Amino acid sequence: MSKILIRGAKVLGGEPQDVLIDGETITRVGAGLPADGAEVVEAGGKVLLPGLVDLHTHLREPGREDSETVLTGTRAAASGGYTSVFAMANTFPVADTAGVVEQVWRLGQESGYCDVQPIGAVTVGLEGAKLAELGAMHESAAGVTVFSDDGKCVHDAVIMRRALEYVKAFGGVVAQHAQEPRLTEGAQMNEGVVSAELGLGGWPAVAEESIIARDVLLAEHVGSRVHICHLSTAGSVEIVRWAKSRGIDVTAEVTPHHLLLTDELVRSYDPVYKVNPPLRTERDVTALREALADGTIDIVATDHAPHPHEDKDCEWAAAAMGMVGLETALSVVQDTMVETGLLDWAGVADRMSFTPARIGRAAGHGRPVSAGEPANLTLVDTAYRGPVDPAGFASRSRNTPYEGRELPGRVTHTWLRGKATLVDGKLT
Numbered sequence: 001m002s003k004i005l006i007r008g009a010k011v012l013g014g015e016p017q018d019v020l021i022d023g024e025t026i027t028r029v030g031a032g033l034p035a036d037g038a039e040v041v042e043a044g045g046k047v048l049l050p051g052l053v054d055l056h057t058h059l060r061e062p063g064r065e066d067s068e069t070v071l072t073g074t075r076a077a078a079s080g081g082y083t084s085v086f087a088m089a090n091t092f093p094v095a096d097t098a099g100v101v102e103q104v105w106r107l108g109q110e111s112g113y114c115d116v117q118p119i120g121a122v123t124v125g126l127e128g129a130k131l132a133e134l135g136a137m138h139e140s141a142a143g144v145t146v147f148s149d150d151g152k153c154v155h156d157a158v159i160m161r162r163a164l165e166y167v168k169a170f171g172g173v174v175a176q177h178a179q180e181p182r183l184t185e186g187a188q189m190n191e192g193v194v195s196a197e198l199g200l201g202g203w204p205a206v207a208e209e210s211i212i213a214r215d216v217l218l219a220e221h222v223g224s225r226v227h228i229c230h231l232s233t234a235g236s237v238e239i240v241r242w243a244k245s246r247g248i249d250v251t252a253e254v255t256p257h258h259l260l261l262t263d264e265l266v267r268s269y270d271p272v273y274k275v276n277p278p279l280r281t282e283r284d285v286t287a288l289r290e291a292l293a294d295g296t297i298d299i300v301a302t303d304h305a306p307h308p309h310e311d312k313d314c315e316w317a318a319a320a321m322g323m324v325g326l327e328t329a330l331s332v333v334q335d336t337m338v339e340t341g342l343l344d345w346a347g348v349a350d351r352m353s354f355t356p357a358r359i360g361r362a363a364g365h366g367r368p369v370s371a372g373e374p375a376n377l378t379l380v381d382t383a384y385r386g387p388v389d390p391a392g393f394a395s396r397s398r399n400t401p402y403e404g405r406e407l408p409g410r411v412t413h414t415w416l417r418g419k420a421t422l423v424d425g426k427l428t
Helices: 070-079 098-111 134-139 157-168 193-198 205-222 234-245 256-260 263-268 282-294 329-338 345-360
Strands: 003-011 016-022 025-030 039-042 047-050 052-057 082-087 115-118 173-176 226-228 250-254 377-387 406-416 419-423
Touching (some): 003 377, 047 345, 052 329, 052 345, 070 082, 070 098, 070 406, 082 377, 157 205, 193 263, 205 226, 205 234, 205 250, 234 250, 250 345, 329 377, 329 406
Parallel strands (some): 003 039, 003 047, 173 226, 226 250
Antiparallel strands (some): 003 016, 047 377, 406 419
């Protein structure tokens, strides 16, 4: 593998520096480094970040390859600046055995665009009745450390307690989709003024908050780790903040769409805005941004949820829930957090690389941009601004809520262990 010199990049948004890559490793970082026969990437004015890590991606394979495959999903990830993604377990068959998680892991290895770490199901078939093969999945070649029934809540308190006890033995974490199912039967959108005016079934904030409250107390009781998926309400923020003040080992994520969009958009009845958990109010959006800034919410995770055209181009009630997000996540974070002054680029690196890698134990990812570290890197043209065009997505699906919306920032280059996966905005 040839040498690469990234010249004049603002490392984590700081002063311009040169970064020399030799093979899979960063060998030197400093000003005015000689090229010494290296391929030179002129990065003047651009921001260099560690490769992004997504703790919450739906790759759909096996079983729903009409929506996405591991290959197309990892190509989308590379386009968005990601070098590692964690693939959720709600596939067909469900990733609840060592065999299925190893299949997903091997497909990720074959893709070459992005490392794929499978997430194992907590319960058999995501049915919430019996623990899945947690130990076998952890001991498999995939080395699963994160377990989730995402798409469904582990609603039984005893099952959740047992899962927390089990994963504690090997340092794993349970990632909870916090949704009390009885409180959301027939729900179509956030419960509030808009749902009342539109006559759509309401999805109350308490459905999320009650499960989070229960699970942080269970985690404290067991002495285990719990991670809250796609936290979406101001009340949830307060519960997590309280739990952290008690020393409970809880982490939480927020999606880009919950940082930007509100339930007012549902007035259009456009199913592209139908998502689980639902878009909330402006008050919730403000609380989520502030919590991400102060560290109450630890990370940004995309919840990239691809669907084929026919599953979204239908009446609201029949439409599938979810949005694609890998290729727009960094732009939304720049728009909502950096350009508002809530985070600097070092903060973005923490929320989108360092901390998700730590939570998921993604070896070699979320590392400093310094000599001796793996060359997993992302170069961003932060001065760019333009409309989102899903026709150019690498994902197999196009269900983005940002079509036509002008967003800042564009990933120009991504390197996975020194290998360019994206060059000048084009996949290699």
